[in-house]
Amino acid sequence: MRLVTIVAGLVGFSVAAPTNQPHGDALDTRAPWPNGPLVTSGRWIRDASGTNLTYVGVNWPGAADVMIPEGLQYQSIETIVSKIKSLGMNAIRLTFAIQMVDEIYSNGAKDITLQKAFTQALGSTNGPKLLNQVLAKNPQFTASTTRLQVFDAVAAECAKQHIFVHLDNHISKGMWCCSTDDGNSWWGDTYFSAANWTRGLAYMANHGKQWTSLMSIGLRNEPREPTSGAAKSTYNWQTWYTYMKQGAEAVHSSNPDLLIFLSGLSFDTFLTPVVRGTALTPGTGKFSFNDFPSYANKLVLELHNYETSANSCNNLQNNLYNNGFEALTSSAVNQFPVMLTEFGFQMDASTWKGTYASCLASYLPAQKAGWFIWVLAGSYYIRSGTQDYDEGWGLLTHDWSTWRSPSYVNEALIPMVKDTLS
Ligand SMILES: *[C@@H]1O[C@H](CO)[C@@H](O)[C@H](O)[C@H]1NC(C)=O
Numbered sequence: 001m002r003l004v005t006i007v008a009g010l011v012g013f014s015v016a017a018p019t020n021q022p023h024g025d026a027l028d029t030r031a032p033w034p035n036g037p038l039v040t041s042g043r044w045i046r047d048a049s050g051t052n053l054t055y056v057g058v059n060w061p062g063a064a065d066v067m068i069p070e071g072l073q074y075q076s077i078e079t080i081v082s083k084i085k086s087l088g089m090n091a092i093r094l095t096f097a098i099q100m101v102d103e104i105y106s107n108g109a110k111d112i113t114l115q116k117a118f119t120q121a122l123g124s125t126n127g128p129k130l131l132n133q134v135l136a137k138n139p140q141f142t143a144s145t146t147r148l149q150v151f152d153a154v155a156a157e158c159a160k161q162h163i164f165v166h167l168d169n170h171i172s173k174g175m176w177c178c179s180t181d182d183g184n185s186w187w188g189d190t191y192f193s194a195a196n197w198t199r200g201l202a203y204m205a206n207h208g209k210q211w212t213s214l215m216s217i218g219l220r221n222e223p224r225e226p227t228s229g230a231a232k233s234t235y236n237w238q239t240w241y242t243y244m245k246q247g248a249e250a251v252h253s254s255n256p257d258l259l260i261f262l263s264g265l266s267f268d269t270f271l272t273p274v275v276r277g278t279a280l281t282p283g284t285g286k287f288s289f290n291d292f293p294s295y296a297n298k299l300v301l302e303l304h305n306y307e308t309s310a311n312s313c314n315n316l317q318n319n320l321y322n323n324g325f326e327a328l329t330s331s332a333v334n335q336f337p338v339m340l341t342e343f344g345f346q347m348d349a350s351t352w353k354g355t356y357a358s359c360l361a362s363y364l365p366a367q368k369a370g371w372f373i374w375v376l377a378g379s380y381y382i383r384s385g386t387q388d389y390d391e392g393w394g395l396l397t398h399d400w401s402t403w404r405s406p407s408y409v410n411e412a413l414i415p416m417v418k419d420t421l422s
């Protein structure tokens with residue numbers, strides 16, 4: 001499906017493209033940031049100069065009911081991006097909902113205002129109240145700023161601070177993700193229209209051309225088997241491949257610069273048949289780079305891991321290898337860059353010292369694999385019906401002002417960032 005022309009006509013406004021900041025050192029001969037577009041070469045992601053580039057960053061959710069990036073009622077975008085930067089990180093995984101784009105199409109090609117978005121999601125008392133808090137912290141916005149303009153502002157601030165943006169289609173209907181009965185689990189599920197999905201991917205890929213910081217997009221977060229309904233019978237690798245090719249084509253035809261991330265089955269916990277080149281069952285077809293003509297060097301694999309009660313690092317590492325990290329090695333039939341785009345745990349004084357967190361803190365840097373920790377959010381505008389929901393796994397405190405677990409951040413997270421990038 002080619003939607004480029006239609007989509008281009010829908011972009012109702014534009015922000016000034018952020019300028020690249022010159023390097024302070026006159027002898028610095030590096031190409032200007034971000035030095036894209038990025039490509040893959042075997043297991044590496046490379047920039048336009050051919051230098052390896054590894055994403056190390058954090059998930060910043062923007063796909064829940066309000067459908068804008070979280071935390072803006074507590075802090076400015078600039079403050080939040082500065083905090084990410086202070087960890088030495090170089091990227092964010094910014095999630096969005098397809099519903100945001102659907103509503104642009106059903107609203108006469110105009111995006112919804114913040115006024116409407118907050119009231120729609122939080123009600124007529126708390127909606128305007130939250131909006132006023134957002135405007136107080138982020139005075140560049142007004143009640144008639146649109147949701148997409150908030151995404152633009154996040155992307156522009158990231159460009160200013162040299163943080164790469166990886167967009168992630170997290171869900172179709174804007175809400176907390178993910179379960180097997182949330183109607184968003186698989187193509188054809190209640191809210192998960194394949195046509196709306198490819199349209200939404202194409203729209204965001206095209207819109208993102210004006211974001212200097214945007215380098216890549218994840219086609220779909222955590223595909224999973226629906227509990228019930230017609231889509232349940234199509235949950236398999238063969239169907240997965242059909243839709244991944246459609247999604248990749250929708251992105252690539254709209255914005256050929258972007259890297260395209262593929263997620264695996266069972267909540268994106270494994271991609272083994274893709275890596276080992278075995279049958280995508282129930283059919284006999286196999287993954288082939290030839291199915292992505294002219295952009296085989298744009299594909300990246302992403303996995304999630306939440307084996308938080310692991311008690312053997314060895315077992316955890318074997319699982320990661322068998323689930324897809326093998327693609328980083330020469331024993332893979334199909335080599336790819338592989339990233340752990342979600343992992344996370346309770347942010348307290350001790351959980352980070354356990355097997356799960358400490359194992360990942362050594363494994364990922366040792367593989368030179370990129371990663372995004374879940375999650376930046378200290379709290380959500382609303383999650384599963386609860387407003388101002390506190391996020392115990394958040395790197396930041398409830399009001400996004402400081403680190404929830406300073407010992408984790410200083411003794412493990414910052415070293416993990418450094419080790420991965422070294
Ligand atoms: C960059 O890629 C090359 C392979 O071309 C690899 O040998 C090298 O270790 C990589 N460097 C870093 C810093 O990851």
Ligand SMILES: *[C@@H]1O[C@H](CO)[C@@H](O)[C@H](O)[C@H]1NC(C)=O
Nearest residue numbers: 102105106190191192193196
């Ligand atoms: C697809 O988008 C249209 C708006 O263009 C919307 O009316 C419809 O409900 C969406 N489909 C699903 C399954 O969400």
